[in-house]
Amino acid sequence: MPKVYIVNKSFHDFSEAKLYGPLVYLSEGPLNRYGVNDMARKFREILKYSLPNDYIVLCSLNSMNSVACALFARMHGTLNLLLFKQGKGYIERNLII
Secondary structure (H helix, E strand, O other): OOOOEOEOOOOOOHHHHHOOOOOOEOOOOOOOOOOHHHHHHHHHHHHHHOOOOOOOEOOOOOOHHHHHHHHHHHHEEEEEEEEEEOEEEEEEEEEEE
């Protein structure tokens, strides 16, 4: 079963994302929005265990989402997103890079 990588653990309810696989958090709490090198190092350490069919849930800072997606796409040549849509839960979007 694919894993679901969530960019930042926050007070959002991510339980519906569990339908797509076990949840893995790339970070928790506040990060420096300008510390993209630190984000890349932290996220790469966790994403090195990811597989091409895993997902990323976008949440938190744009810089964090950008770094996580860039790393995943570079590693796998694909990007699988779970986007939250009010009233619909998560919708899946896949890109072949």
